[in-house]
Amino acid sequence: MPNHAAPLQLVTVPCLQDNYAFLLHDESTGETALVDAPEAAPIQAELRRRGWQLDTILLTHHHDDHVQAVGALREGAEVIGAAADVNRLPPLDQAVTPGEPLVVCGEEVQVLDVPGHTVGHVAYHFPRSRIVFTADSLMALGCGRLFEGTAAQMWDSLKRLRALPPDTTVCSGHEYTQGNARFALSVDGGNAALQARAESVRQARDRGEPTVPSRLSDEIATNPFLRADDPVLKSALRMDGRPDAEVFAVLRSAKDRF
Numbered sequence: 001m002p003n004h005a006a007p008l009q010l011v012t013v014p015c016l017q018d019n020y021a022f023l024l025h026d027e028s029t030g031e032t033a034l035v036d037a038p039e040a041a042p043i044q045a046e047l048r049r050r051g052w053q054l055d056t057i058l059l060t061h062h063h064d065d066h067v068q069a070v071g072a073l074r075e076g077a078e079v080i081g082a083a084a085d086v087n088r089l090p091p092l093d094q095a096v097t098p099g100e101p102l103v104v105c106g107e108e109v110q111v112l113d114v115p116g117h118t119v120g121h122v123a124y125h126f127p128r129s130r131i132v133f134t135a136d137s138l139m140a141l142g143c144g145r146l147f148e149g150t151a152a153q154m155w156d157s158l159k160r161l162r163a164l165p166p167d168t169t170v171c172s173g174h175e176y177t178q179g180n181a182r183f184a185l186s187v188d189g190g191n192a193a194l195q196a197r198a199e200s201v202r203q204a205r206d207r208g209e210p211t212v213p214s215r216l217s218d219e220i221a222t223n224p225f226l227r228a229d230d231p232v233l234k235s236a237l238r239m240d241g242r243p244d245a246e247v248f249a250v251l252r253s254a255k256d257r258f
Contacts, residue, residue: 007128008026008126010131011024011050012210013042015042016065019038019174019175020038021036021039023052024105025105026106028106032047032052033054034054034073035124035133035135036067037066037067037068039068044073055076055105056079059080059089059090060081061135062118080094081096082098082111082121084120096122098112098122104124107128108127109125112161114137114160116143117135117149118147119148121136121137121144130168132161132164132171132216137172138157140177140180140213141184141214142177142225142255143158145252145256146252151246154248155245161216162219164216166215168215170213170219172213172214175212178211181197182198184224188227190236194222224251228244229247233247237250
Protein backbone atom coordinates (compact mmCIF):
# COMPACT_ATOMS: atom_id res chain seq x y z
CA MET A 1 0.00 0.00 0.00
CA PRO A 2 1.49 3.42 -0.92
CA ASN A 3 2.72 5.17 2.19
CA HIS A 4 5.44 7.70 1.40
CA ALA A 5 6.29 9.75 4.46
CA ALA A 6 6.41 13.23 2.95
CA PRO A 7 3.33 15.00 1.59
CA LEU A 8 3.31 15.82 -2.09
CA GLN A 9 4.73 19.13 -3.28
CA LEU A 10 1.98 21.44 -4.58
CA VAL A 11 2.52 24.15 -7.19
CA THR A 12 -0.21 26.56 -8.32
CA VAL A 13 0.00 27.57 -11.99
CA PRO A 14 -2.00 30.64 -13.16
CA CYS A 15 -3.48 30.06 -16.63
CA LEU A 16 -5.62 32.01 -19.10
CA GLN A 17 -7.20 35.11 -17.57
CA ASP A 18 -8.23 33.76 -14.18
CA ASN A 19 -7.86 29.94 -14.20
CA TYR A 20 -5.58 27.83 -12.05
CA ALA A 21 -3.95 24.50 -12.78
CA PHE A 22 -2.07 22.54 -10.11
CA LEU A 23 1.04 20.40 -10.21
CA LEU A 24 1.73 17.68 -7.64
CA HIS A 25 5.17 16.17 -7.26
CA ASP A 26 6.44 13.20 -5.27
CA GLU A 27 10.09 13.92 -4.48
CA SER A 28 10.77 10.31 -3.48
CA THR A 29 9.80 8.87 -6.87
CA GLY A 30 10.00 11.90 -9.17
CA GLU A 31 6.40 11.39 -10.26
CA THR A 32 4.39 14.48 -11.26
CA ALA A 33 0.67 14.97 -11.76
CA LEU A 34 -1.37 17.85 -13.18
CA VAL A 35 -4.90 18.70 -12.12
CA ASP A 36 -6.82 20.27 -15.03
CA ALA A 37 -5.26 21.66 -18.20
CA PRO A 38 -6.48 25.17 -19.04
CA GLU A 39 -3.43 26.35 -21.01
CA ALA A 40 -0.31 24.50 -22.13
CA ALA A 41 2.37 27.22 -22.16
CA PRO A 42 2.46 28.21 -18.45
CA ILE A 43 2.21 24.57 -17.36
CA GLN A 44 5.04 23.53 -19.70
CA ALA A 45 7.13 26.47 -18.50
CA GLU A 46 6.69 25.43 -14.85
CA LEU A 47 7.55 21.82 -15.64
CA ARG A 48 10.72 22.89 -17.47
CA ARG A 49 11.72 25.26 -14.68
CA ARG A 50 11.51 22.45 -12.12
CA GLY A 51 12.85 19.68 -14.34
CA TRP A 52 9.67 17.63 -13.97
CA GLN A 53 7.87 15.42 -16.49
CA LEU A 54 4.16 14.73 -16.38
CA ASP A 55 3.04 11.22 -15.46
CA THR A 56 -0.65 11.86 -14.79
CA ILE A 57 -3.32 14.40 -15.78
CA LEU A 58 -6.44 14.49 -13.58
CA LEU A 59 -9.54 16.16 -15.02
CA THR A 60 -12.33 17.50 -12.82
CA HIS A 61 -14.98 18.31 -15.46
CA HIS A 62 -15.48 18.79 -19.17
CA HIS A 63 -15.48 22.59 -19.61
CA ASP A 64 -12.97 23.82 -22.18
CA ASP A 65 -11.12 26.09 -19.77
CA HIS A 66 -10.19 22.99 -17.76
CA VAL A 67 -9.37 20.51 -20.53
CA GLN A 68 -8.38 22.35 -23.71
CA ALA A 69 -4.62 21.87 -23.22
CA VAL A 70 -4.77 18.11 -22.65
CA GLY A 71 -3.78 17.36 -26.25
CA ALA A 72 -0.62 19.45 -25.96
CA LEU A 73 0.36 17.98 -22.59
CA ARG A 74 -0.65 14.33 -22.65
CA GLU A 75 2.37 12.72 -24.35
CA GLY A 76 3.83 10.30 -21.82
CA ALA A 77 1.09 10.99 -19.29
CA GLU A 78 -1.97 8.99 -18.26
CA VAL A 79 -5.18 11.03 -18.51
CA ILE A 80 -7.76 10.29 -15.80
CA GLY A 81 -11.32 11.58 -15.54
CA ALA A 82 -14.84 10.71 -14.53
CA ALA A 83 -16.43 7.67 -16.17
CA ALA A 84 -19.77 9.51 -16.03
CA ASP A 85 -18.38 12.19 -18.37
CA VAL A 86 -16.26 10.01 -20.64
CA ASN A 87 -18.14 11.17 -23.74
CA ARG A 88 -17.49 14.87 -23.00
CA LEU A 89 -13.91 14.71 -21.77
CA PRO A 90 -10.78 14.33 -23.90
CA PRO A 91 -9.93 10.65 -24.51
CA LEU A 92 -9.20 9.03 -21.15
CA ASP A 93 -6.60 6.40 -20.34
CA GLN A 94 -8.46 5.67 -17.10
CA ALA A 95 -12.12 6.43 -16.35
CA VAL A 96 -12.80 6.55 -12.61
CA THR A 97 -15.98 6.28 -10.58
CA PRO A 98 -16.34 8.06 -7.23
CA GLY A 99 -15.43 5.71 -4.41
CA GLU A 100 -13.17 3.41 -6.43
CA PRO A 101 -9.48 3.11 -5.52
CA LEU A 102 -7.01 5.44 -7.25
CA VAL A 103 -3.31 6.01 -6.64
CA VAL A 104 -1.55 9.13 -7.98
CA CYS A 105 2.08 10.02 -7.25
CA GLY A 106 2.23 7.17 -4.77
CA GLU A 107 -0.71 8.48 -2.73
CA GLU A 108 -4.15 6.98 -2.37
CA VAL A 109 -6.74 9.41 -3.74
CA GLN A 110 -10.45 9.67 -2.97
CA VAL A 111 -12.55 10.51 -6.03
CA LEU A 112 -15.56 12.53 -4.81
CA ASP A 113 -18.82 13.02 -6.70
CA VAL A 114 -19.56 16.78 -6.65
CA PRO A 115 -22.27 17.55 -9.24
CA GLY A 116 -23.87 20.97 -9.54
CA HIS A 117 -21.66 23.07 -11.79
CA THR A 118 -21.79 20.12 -14.20
CA VAL A 119 -23.46 16.79 -13.58
CA GLY A 120 -20.20 14.86 -14.04
CA HIS A 121 -17.93 17.05 -11.89
CA VAL A 122 -15.56 15.21 -9.56
CA ALA A 123 -13.09 16.36 -6.92
CA TYR A 124 -9.83 14.63 -5.97
CA HIS A 125 -8.97 14.36 -2.28
CA PHE A 126 -5.40 13.47 -1.27
CA PRO A 127 -5.88 12.65 2.44
CA ARG A 128 -2.21 12.14 3.36
CA SER A 129 -1.14 15.43 1.77
CA ARG A 130 -4.34 17.11 3.06
CA ILE A 131 -5.25 18.58 -0.32
CA VAL A 132 -8.53 18.55 -2.25
CA PHE A 133 -8.90 19.69 -5.85
CA THR A 134 -12.41 21.10 -6.19
CA ALA A 135 -12.19 23.14 -9.44
CA ASP A 136 -15.60 24.78 -9.95
CA SER A 137 -17.55 23.06 -7.15
CA LEU A 138 -16.28 24.58 -3.89
CA MET A 139 -14.39 27.79 -4.67
CA ALA A 140 -12.61 30.32 -2.48
CA LEU A 141 -15.48 32.20 -0.76
CA GLY A 142 -17.90 30.84 -3.37
CA CYS A 143 -19.09 27.95 -5.49
CA GLY A 144 -19.59 27.36 -9.19
CA ARG A 145 -22.65 28.38 -11.16
CA LEU A 146 -25.32 25.73 -11.65
CA PHE A 147 -24.87 25.20 -15.38
CA GLU A 148 -26.21 21.63 -15.39
CA GLY A 149 -27.03 20.41 -11.91
CA THR A 150 -29.60 21.49 -9.35
CA ALA A 151 -29.21 23.56 -6.21
CA ALA A 152 -29.93 20.43 -4.14
CA GLN A 153 -27.13 18.57 -5.92
CA MET A 154 -24.65 21.36 -5.35
CA TRP A 155 -25.62 21.70 -1.70
CA ASP A 156 -25.05 17.96 -1.22
CA SER A 157 -21.69 18.29 -2.99
CA LEU A 158 -20.62 21.17 -0.76
CA LYS A 159 -21.62 19.28 2.38
CA ARG A 160 -19.51 16.34 1.18
CA LEU A 161 -16.51 18.65 0.80
CA ARG A 162 -17.22 20.48 4.05
CA ALA A 163 -16.94 17.16 5.90
CA LEU A 164 -13.25 16.77 5.00
CA PRO A 165 -10.65 17.56 7.69
CA PRO A 166 -10.65 21.33 8.42
CA ASP A 167 -6.91 21.65 7.74
CA THR A 168 -7.37 20.48 4.14
CA THR A 169 -5.97 22.78 1.45
CA VAL A 170 -8.70 23.63 -1.09
CA CYS A 171 -7.43 24.02 -4.66
CA SER A 172 -10.20 25.62 -6.69
CA GLY A 173 -10.20 26.54 -10.34
CA HIS A 174 -10.41 30.33 -10.60
CA GLU A 175 -9.30 33.65 -9.14
CA TYR A 176 -12.81 34.81 -8.27
CA THR A 177 -12.21 35.41 -4.57
CA GLN A 178 -12.45 39.18 -4.43
CA GLY A 179 -15.80 39.25 -6.23
CA ASN A 180 -16.99 36.35 -4.09
CA ALA A 181 -15.99 38.31 -0.98
CA ARG A 182 -18.10 41.28 -2.02
CA PHE A 183 -21.14 39.05 -2.40
CA ALA A 184 -20.45 37.22 0.85
CA LEU A 185 -20.32 40.53 2.74
CA SER A 186 -23.66 41.54 1.20
CA VAL A 187 -25.41 38.55 2.81
CA ASP A 188 -23.22 37.93 5.88
CA GLY A 189 -21.77 41.33 6.69
CA GLY A 190 -21.80 40.79 10.44
CA ASN A 191 -19.37 37.86 10.20
CA ALA A 192 -16.10 39.12 11.74
CA ALA A 193 -14.06 36.27 10.24
CA LEU A 194 -15.44 37.14 6.80
CA GLN A 195 -14.65 40.83 7.27
CA ALA A 196 -11.04 39.98 8.14
CA ARG A 197 -10.70 37.55 5.25
CA ALA A 198 -12.16 40.00 2.74
CA GLU A 199 -9.56 42.59 3.80
CA SER A 200 -6.79 40.00 3.52
CA VAL A 201 -8.01 39.06 0.04
CA ARG A 202 -8.07 42.73 -1.00
CA GLN A 203 -4.50 43.22 0.16
CA ALA A 204 -3.31 40.06 -1.60
CA ARG A 205 -4.89 41.10 -4.89
CA ASP A 206 -3.46 44.62 -4.55
CA ARG A 207 -0.04 42.93 -4.39
CA GLY A 208 -0.88 40.77 -7.40
CA GLU A 209 -0.84 37.60 -5.30
CA PRO A 210 -3.18 34.62 -5.78
CA THR A 211 -5.85 33.89 -3.17
CA VAL A 212 -6.03 30.23 -4.18
CA PRO A 213 -5.48 27.71 -2.62
CA SER A 214 -7.40 28.34 0.58
CA ARG A 215 -7.90 26.46 3.84
CA LEU A 216 -11.12 24.49 4.35
CA SER A 217 -11.46 25.81 7.92
CA ASP A 218 -11.51 29.34 6.51
CA GLU A 219 -14.14 28.37 3.95
CA ILE A 220 -16.31 26.83 6.67
CA ALA A 221 -16.09 30.04 8.71
CA THR A 222 -16.56 32.57 5.89
CA ASN A 223 -18.05 31.02 2.72
CA PRO A 224 -21.82 31.61 2.76
CA PHE A 225 -22.44 28.71 0.38
CA LEU A 226 -21.10 26.30 3.01
CA ARG A 227 -23.35 27.86 5.66
CA ALA A 228 -26.82 27.49 4.16
CA ASP A 229 -27.74 25.41 7.24
CA ASP A 230 -26.40 28.02 9.71
CA PRO A 231 -29.27 29.52 11.74
CA VAL A 232 -27.42 32.86 11.97
CA LEU A 233 -27.16 33.16 8.20
CA LYS A 234 -30.73 31.92 7.73
CA SER A 235 -31.91 34.63 10.09
CA ALA A 236 -29.92 37.28 8.23
CA LEU A 237 -31.65 36.15 5.03
CA ARG A 238 -35.05 36.09 6.78
CA MET A 239 -35.28 32.39 6.02
CA ASP A 240 -35.55 31.01 9.56
CA GLY A 241 -36.73 27.42 9.52
CA ARG A 242 -36.52 27.03 5.75
CA PRO A 243 -34.94 23.87 4.27
CA ASP A 244 -31.17 24.12 3.87
CA ALA A 245 -31.23 23.37 0.15
CA GLU A 246 -33.78 26.14 -0.36
CA VAL A 247 -31.54 28.61 1.46
CA PHE A 248 -28.63 27.54 -0.70
CA ALA A 249 -30.74 28.00 -3.84
CA VAL A 250 -31.63 31.55 -2.79
CA LEU A 251 -27.97 32.33 -2.13
CA ARG A 252 -26.84 30.94 -5.49
CA SER A 253 -29.59 32.81 -7.36
CA ALA A 254 -28.67 36.04 -5.54
CA LYS A 255 -25.01 35.59 -6.50
CA ASP A 256 -26.00 35.07 -10.15
CA ARG A 257 -27.71 38.49 -10.10
CA PHE A 258 -25.10 40.25 -7.95
